[in-house]
Amino acid sequence: QKEVEQNSGPLSVPEGAIASLNCTYSDRGSQSFFWYRQYSGKSPELIMFIYSNGDKEDGRFTAQLNKASQYVSLLIRDSQPSDSATYLCAVDRGSTLGRLYFGRGTQLTVWP
Amino acid sequence: GAVVSQHPSRVICKSGTSVKIECRSLDFQATTMFWYRQFPKQSLMLMATSNEGSKATYEQGVEKDKFLINHASLTLSTLTVTSAHPEDSSFYICSAADVAETQYFGPGTRLLVL
Numbered sequence: 001q002k003e004v005e006q007n008s009g010p011l012s013v014p015e016g017a018i019a020s021l022n023c024t025y026s027d028r029g030s031q032s033f034f035w036y037r038q039y040s041g042k043s044p045e046l047i048m049f050i051y052s053n054g055d056k057e058d059g060r061f062t063a064q065l066n067k068a069s070q071y072v073s074l075l076i077r078d079s080q081p082s083d084s085a086t087y088l089c090a091v092d093r094g095s096t097l098g099r100l101y102f103g104r105g106t107q108l109t110v111w112p
Numbered sequence: 113g114a115v116v117s118q119h120p121s122r123v124i125c126k127s128g129t130s131v132k133i134e135c136r137s138l139d140f141q142a143t144t145m146f147w148y149r150q151f152p153k154q155s156l157m158l159m160a161t162s163n164e165g166s167k168a169t170y171e172q173g174v175e176k177d178k179f180l181i182n183h184a185s186l187t188l189s190t191l192t193v194t195s196a197h198p199e200d201s202s203f204y205i206c207s208a209a210d211v212a213e214t215q216y217f218g219p220g221t222r223l224l225v226l
Binding site for chain 2: 004034036042043044045046049088090098099100101102103104105
């Protein structure tokens with residue numbers, strides 16, 4: 001079983017819709033969870049991090065964490081074409097802060 | 113915001129040569145930097161953790177004698193790919209952790225070994 005699993009997509013939504021991205025992880029000791037956005041040919045940029053169960057909102061983005069189910073999600077409201085990218089879920093390795101497992105990413109396309 | 117730079121952005125080299133990639137945190141001090149590698153359509157794979165003033169910690173399966181890491185200051189870490197071969201061609205990305213241990217990524221270095 002891979003440490004971090006994401007649906008590779010592609011996920012396609014119309015402009016203005018809600019995009020829902022999901023991620024599951026295997027290490028129950030993980031404490032920190034991150035969502036990064038990566039445009040083609042570029043390095044990842046941090047969107048949000050979440051440490052506690054529940055929801056965390058930042059503008060159009062909401063991260064949701066359920067440690068019991070080992071599940072993290074990212075909701076993007078009012079999706080824009082500029083949101084089209086690959087979204088990477090990252091989970092800390094528990095034993096050493098900063099060392100992250102990354103999922104393969106979900107490719108999102110927002111069409112106008 | 114936190115800015116991390118990498119140099120060079122692209123490099124093409126001949127098989128058997130060595131290539132050095134620099135990673136700098138421009139507006140903050142980073143005690144810890146990380147080096148990742150990403151092959152096309154694959155996830156980022158952590159290669160090593162670089163700590164200022166001490167030896168790097170390599171992930172399982174990463175050859176420390178092939179991928180030399182030096183973290184000489186709080187703003188600079190270097191990765192040297194020694195005796196590079198075509199299978200080392202990849203996208204190498206560094207990240208630097210701030211005091212809150214949030215990682216910020218550099219723009220990446222695309223290495224092509226002929």
